[in-house]
Amino acid sequence: MDLLPVAPIETLRQRRSAKWRFHPSDVLPLPVAEMDFDLAPPIQAALRSAIERSDTGYPAPVPTLSDALAGFAGERWGWEIDPASVTAVADVGVGVVELLRVLARPGDPVVICPPVYPPFFDWVPEAGGRVHEVPLADGRLDLPGLERAFATHPAAFVLCNPHNPVGRVHTRDELTEVVRLATAHGVPIVSDEIHAPLVLPGATFTPILTVPGAAAVAVSLVSTSKAWNLAGLKCATIVTASPQMAALTDRLPPDTPWRIGHFGVLASVAAYTEGVPWLDQLLATLDARRALLGRLLAKRLPMVSWRPPDATFLAWLDCSAISAAPRDLFFEKGRVALEPGPRFGAQGSGHVRLNFGTSAEILEAAIDRMARATNGH
Numbered sequence: 001m002d003l004l005p006v007a008p009i010e011t012l013r014q015r016r017s018a019k020w021r022f023h024p025s026d027v028l029p030l031p032v033a034e035m036d037f038d039l040a041p042p043i044q045a046a047l048r049s050a051i052e053r054s055d056t057g058y059p060a061p062v063p064t065l066s067d068a069l070a071g072f073a074g075e076r077w078g079w080e081i082d083p084a085s086v087t088a089v090a091d092v093g094v095g096v097v098e099l100l101r102v103l104a105r106p107g108d109p110v111v112i113c114p115p116v117y118p119p120f121f122d123w124v125p126e127a128g129g130r131v132h133e134v135p136l137a138d139g140r141l142d143l144p145g146l147e148r149a150f151a152t153h154p155a156a157f158v159l160c161n162p163h164n165p166v167g168r169v170h171t172r173d174e175l176t177e178v179v180r181l182a183t184a185h186g187v188p189i190v191s192d193e194i195h196a197p198l199v200l201p202g203a204t205f206t207p208i209l210t211v212p213g214a215a216a217v218a219v220s221l222v223s224t225s226k227a228w229n230l231a232g233l234k235c236a237t238i239v240t241a242s243p244q245m246a247a248l249t250d251r252l253p254p255d256t257p258w259r260i261g262h263f264g265v266l267a268s269v270a271a272y273t274e275g276v277p278w279l280d281q282l283l284a285t286l287d288a289r290r291a292l293l294g295r296l297l298a299k300r301l302p303m304v305s306w307r308p309p310d311a312t313f314l315a316w317l318d319c320s321a322i323s324a325a326p327r328d329l330f331f332e333k334g335r336v337a338l339e340p341g342p343r344f345g346a347q348g349s350g351h352v353r354l355n356f357g358t359s360a361e362i363l364e365a366a367i368d369r370m371a372r373a374t375n376g377h
């Protein structure tokens with residue numbers, strides 16, 4: 001399969017998105033989770049034809065988006081979604097916060113598993129809750145730790161699957177145990193599955209709602225924004241599979257679906273219905289980049305330890321053998337921007353997160369700069 005091309009860096013630097021605007025032009029940006037590949041052709045066509053029609057009004061996600069998601073999830077994961085159980089939200093962050101507003105009373109604990117996507121630490125207090133940390137153990141869910149936490153009756157558990165930043169895809173057995181514990185202690189699971197389409201060769205994704213018994217305790221959030229690079233278009237979905245959980249989405253602010261992006265709906269429908277061959281090409285490309293990163297690290301930065309991710313275009317690098325503050329070292333001496341590990345929780349000390357959703361050339365240049373920055377360290 002042909003790998004996806006990436007435009008030259010001068011062209012990438014003309015983008016106006018966060019990744020390409022936050023740093024001076026001598027810095028190679030590999031932090032924020034945007035990819036450098038060109039948009040999938042069917043998405044480009046859908047957006048171009050909308051512009052040509054002056055089709056820039058309010059969004060109409062029902063039934064096109066719900067049907068498209070149901071078709072994709074059924075084909076890809078054997079996950080049968082009832083389109084009527086899909087609620088559109090502006091993005092996954094909005095979806096999690098609005099669900100937590102329904103689930104948590106002021107000050108209620110909400111369980112998360114750091115190191116984890118930094119906004120999880122913000123979304124919980126934004127909704128009035130209090131973060132209760134059950135850190136990953138060796139990069140996996142700490143099931144005994146979750147059992148102890150669930151026994152204190154938190155308002156919810158926000159699960160990240162696949163897990164950003166460690167790239168772990170939780171196994172069916174692990175998720176079955178999480179559902180058993182959540183059911184036993186009456187803890188609703190809010191499962192952030194935004195990275196699900198980005199599961200790489202060698203791993204298998206289990207949608208939480210395909211686990212027996214999960215429908216009564218879990219809701220899932222999915223979106224095209226990571227896999228097809230559509231974050232700026234503002235469109236995601238909440239999926240439920242039981243009347244109990246559908247009652248939660250019934251309590252969301254009634255205007256919620258009006259707050260999504262019309263272009264996000266059009267692009268997401270194109271992604272789910274016509275963007276799968278491109279997605280498969282992307283996964284082959286990311287698989288190759290993951291392998292390249294492994295070779296480059298072994299050769300140029302052997303003090304870095306990492307576990308190649310099962311999913312995503314994000315690598316979680318333990319650089320503690322090099323520096324206690326590796327992000328600053330790589331930024332100041334190497335002019336490479338990476339996400340600082342401590343943003344993902346105290347467990348991220350000595351780590352950085354590197355975005356390999358880019359060209360082989362940019363990846364090679366970044367590792368070269370990082371290796372030179374460590375000279376003398």
Ligand SMILES: Cc1ncc(COP(=O)(O)O)c(C=O)c1O
Nearest residue numbers: 033091092093117164192194231
């Ligand atoms: C796990 C996870 N959830 C949510 C988001 C953000 O999604 P959205 O832009 O839809 O809020 C990201 C972005 O990288 C993420 O990694």
